[in-house]
Amino acid sequence: xxxxxxxxxxWHRIHFGFTITYHYLFPQLTMGLxxxxxxxxxxxxxxxxxxxxRAARFWARIFxxxxxxxxxTGIPMEFQFGTNWAGFSKYSGAVIGQxxxxxxxxxxxxxxxxxxxxxxxxxxxxxxxxxxxxxGVATGSWLSGLFILLTNAFMQHPVGYAxxxxxxxxxxxxxxxxxxxxxxxxxxxNQCAALVTGxxxxxxxxxxxxxxxxxxxxxxxYLNTGTLVGLVASLLVAFPTGDSQAKMVxxxxxxxxxxxxxxxxxTRLADVSMIGQPNVIQQRLENPIPLPGALSFLAxxxxxxxxxxxxxxxxxxxxxxxxxIYYAFHIMITLGTIFILIMAWANWKRWRGRLESSCGLLWxxxxxxxxxxxxxxxxxxxxxxxxxPWLVYGLFRTxxxxxxxxxxxxxxxxxxxxxxxxxxxxxxxxxxxxREIHKGPDExxxxxxxxxxxx
Numbered sequence: 001x002x003x004x005x006x007x008x009x010x011w012h013r014i015h016f017g018f019t020i021t022y023h024y025l026f027p028q029l030t031m032g033l034x035x036x037x038x039x040x041x042x043x044x045x046x047x048x049x050x051x052x053x054r055a056a057r058f059w060a061r062i063f064x065x066x067x068x069x070x071x072x073t074g075i076p077m078e079f080q081f082g083t084n085w086a087g088f089s090k091y092s093g094a095v096i097g098q099x100x101x102x103x104x105x106x107x108x109x110x111x112x113x114x115x116x117x118x119x120x121x122x123x124x125x126x127x128x129x130x131x132x133x134x135x136g137v138a139t140g141s142w143l144s145g146l147f148i149l150l151t152n153a154f155m156q157h158p159v160g161y162a163x164x165x166x167x168x169x170x171x172x173x174x175x176x177x178x179x180x181x182x183x184x185x186x187x188x189x190n191q192c193a194a195l196v197t198g199x200x201x202x203x204x205x206x207x208x209x210x211x212x213x214x215x216x217x218x219x220x221x222y223l224n225t226g227t228l229v230g231l232v233a234s235l236l237v238a239f240p241t242g243d244s245q246a247k248m249v250x251x252x253x254x255x256x257x258x259x260x261x262x263x264x265x266x267t268r269l270a271d272v273s274m275i276g277q278p279n280v281i282q283q284r285l286e287n288p289i290p291l292p293g294a295l296s297f298l299a300x301x302x303x304x305x306x307x308x309x310x311x312x313x314x315x316x317x318x319x320x321x322x323x324x325i326y327y328a329f330h331i332m333i334t335l336g337t338i339f340i341l342i343m344a345w346a347n348w349k350r351w352r353g354r355l356e357s358s359c360g361l362l363w364x365x366x367x368x369x370x371x372x373x374x375x376x377x378x379x380x381x382x383x384x385x386x387x388x389p390w391l392v393y394g395l396f397r398t399x400x401x402x403x404x405x406x407x408x409x410x411x412x413x414x415x416x417x418x419x420x421x422x423x424x425x426x427x428x429x430x431x432x433x434x435r436e437i438h439k440g441p442d443e444x445x446x447x448x449x450x451x452x453x454x455x
Contacts, residue, residue: 026070032198034138058441088401103147111140153183189241199230204369250299256386270307
């Protein structure tokens with residue numbers, strides 16, 4: 001879809017892209033933290049060691065702040081399906097509306113019902129029921145991600161549908177829709193990436209307290225748990241989930257795969273370029289540093305596999321920003337490799353008993369926590385821009401899905417409003433989170449206990 005700054009479609013895409021990118025900063029941390037809370041509550045239940053309860057209480061408050069802002073920023077997106085993408089909603093609403101409704105009815109209410117009990121109900125519930133509340137929160141959080149990704153997977157690889165008499169889509173096979181192979185791979189990859197985000201946040205907090213010389217017992221818990229889970233999750237993001245995702249793209253979206261690697265001419269022994277600059281006008285990749293045959297192997301399992309180039313597809317089916325897809329994908333891969341190296345280094349130090357005394361590594365861990373957010377944003381940018389020019393891949397084009405009665409000016413006006421509102425919301429979130437960090441797990445816990453007893 002060729003767009004200019006006067007096209008309403010472009011501004012509708014920017015509008016939704018901004019709101020969903022901002023929104024996803026928060027649920028990725030809640031999904032990443034959820035099973036940490038379960039782990040710490042389980043350890044407290046098994047060992048009776050209060051340090052695990054203190055860890056769970058502290059991070060439950062961070063979880064709650066992220067959950068609240070995630071809800072506030074997620075609600076407008078539901079309305080955007082009608083206000084900005086009415087054509088798309090009319091065409092596919094009978095299908096994607098199923099999983100969106102299931103996310104709200106089952107996952108969101110499950111998570112929200114238990115989160116209050118997790119944060120404020122420990123004394124009333126007792127140790128075992130409080131552990132079950134943590135399990136309920138984690139289950140609801142991950143179910144929510146599943147239903148959203150089932151929706152997105154249908155847009156990437158539509159299955160289980162039928163075309164109604166009026167040309168719209170209808171759900172014909174619930175089993176095929178819920179067991180979409182794209183969704184299963186995408187869900188595993190996305191949830192492992194969320195665990196990476198959670199792990200880096202936990203490890204960064206441990207590094208911060210260690211460098212400050214405060215809360216040493218809690219800092220050690222955060223460092224040990226965060227670095228161990230971080231290494232495992234970072235490896236899983238790369239293989240098998242990332243590898244499976246690449247093969248899924250190669251099988252069902254070969255034009256997207258070619259865009260991700262700036263491949264214009266199809267070939268066997270296709271390279272993965274570690275670096276390069278795609279030149280779409282001249283249809284070549286400039287200054288590449290290749291890994292020979294790696295793309296053929298990663299996408300199709302053998303070095304001799306043929307990878308189709310962009311020139312083998314109609315230009316109308318090319319993604320409309322190949323350069324941005326290429327750079328987003330390669331920066332994401334680079335960051336993922338760095339995550340593995342950092343966490344491997346940290347676990348080596350931890351195994352030798354030198355993690356808390358490695359000042360340089362602690363600084364790296366503390367300063368690295370924003371980069372998983374960048375990597376996940378770039379991953380979603382690759383997936384969503386790679387799907388273009390389709391809203392439902394191969395069935396429904398993006399330029400047919402936006403609301404024709406909403407002008408570019410109206411969209412820009414509301415986009416400016418969202419930017420301002422979310423800026424203020426972000427400042428409030430940072431202030432409240434910073435206040436919890438400043439209090440620390442020990443001081444905040446000491447304040448919370450008398451309040452709980454008096455209730």
